[in-house]
Amino acid sequence: MRRPLLRLACSLAALATLALGACGPSASGDDDDDGDGGPTPIDADPTRPDAPPTPIDATPVDAVTAYPDAEPFADGGACTDWQCENPLPTNCDIGGEDICDNGADDDCDGDVDEGCGCQAGAVQSCFRGPPGSRGVGACQDGQQTCQGSGEFTFWGPCTGGIAPNEESCDTLDNDCDGCVDDNPECCVVELACPSSMPDGQPFQPYVIDGTMFYSGATTSWSWTVVGGPCDVLLAPSTSYTLAGQNTSQLTFTPTLSGDYTITVTIVTADGQTLTCTFIVHIGGPGLRVELCWDRTGATDIDLHVHRPGTTTPWFTTQLNNSTVNPDDCYYRNCKAGSTSQLPNWGYANSPLAQCSGGPEGAQWTLLGYCRNPRLDLDNIITVGKPENINIDVPANNATYRTMVHYYSGTGAVHPLVNIYCNGTLLGTYGQAPDTLTNFTTSGSFGGGNMWRVVDVTTQVGTTDGDGDGFVDTTGCTLTPLHPPGMTSGYWVTNNDRSY
Ligand SMILES: [Ca+2]
Ligand SMILES: [Ca+2]
Ligand SMILES: [Ca+2]
Ligand SMILES: [Ca+2]
Incomplete structure (x- = not known):
């Protein structure tokens, strides 16, 4: 995680440090500390040594192996300025077509996967830089969300991640050209930023x-x-x-x-x-469904997740009674402090550490475990708080339906639902500009607006490959839900508790 702090001085030892591959000569000025106001006489052109310095005995830069079509350094050694005169190729296909669904800006026009269709709400990794810099040095992927609906979908802007930046003296390859601190001014490195x-x-x-x-x-x-x-x-x-x-x-x-x-x-x-x-x-491990909404303080919106393999009504066991349906995980039965019995969908409990740090932590601690499924954040008209439901190890090849209910309050609300699968955001629904516009009517206990958001089918392995203590959820298939008979649009009903 943390890189050792480097303190490298050039100046007097300019030639010696250059020979060690630590840092290059500065571009101009009196860099040899001899007080004569000029560069070292032995090096007529300090930006271009006459011959490669030897010996070079430093760790090869990762990018050389991570990027196989890069020009290999002449001696396979470390980066110094003269080597970085041949930076990694950008792999830009200027004027070409962007290749779809690779999250790369293949034509280097600043847009990633433009002109490509996608499934509305899906989230993919993407990189805000030339493809040749992707995964090199400090550069990291961000994410983009599929916008639009029906047949008119497109990838939204790539946000987050780390794009190539101006090189700075911090032990990282900020401009992602394969060379660390390849900046003529980099003589003293005092800052060691973490690369991961x-x-x-x-x-x-x-x-x-x-x-x-x-x-x-x-x-x-x-x-x-x-x-x-x-x-x-x-x-x-x-x-x-x-x-x-x-x-x-x-x-x-x-x-x-x-x-x-x-x-x-x-x-x-x-x-x-x-x-x-x-x-x-x-x-977090497994399946994690998160809800937030823009109006708080006067509106209460609730998240529900339905047990796989049944299509029983939301809220209650029958459409017209008041007995809480254990197939529906929501605030009435799925919190540690719920008055109704916690649902039993046949999943093992999780160690207390999975939920004890949350707002319901004290009550989970009384129980001695974290339930699956569980609701560990319940937002009841609290400003600026989300709500979520977790299943740390879901069933293999099982489909979980997610639903959002407008419980109390008045006026239009714009909820947003995020689906995480083994810690990776795979879908986000209701995000601007594709906000939900017809969520306006509240009603307690199953009245009012319900938004059936997405069916999530989980693939679960048999091993704990990532070492987090839980069998890995290896993938999720997301099927966004639309009004019956339609292939686009958000499915919102009023006063309808059916599955
Ligand atoms: Ca592009
Ligand atoms: Ca592309
Ligand atoms: Ca660099
Ligand atoms: Ca740097």
């Missing part, structure tokens, strides 16, 4: 110690976090909490899965401003 971070889990505090990146004297620290679709919708509220934003140590406690872009800005004692930006992935 370990994954976290919802409700578990994630502590980041900034002194692992910068250990010198500072005058200030500042941390910012950018979250996923619900955080965009809930802004300025956030689904996560932060502590220590103005100290060297950030404690970030998420409630939702997703990719969070974290930036730390450090002002050093000598007035330099240094920054690191990186991504922390928060992912």
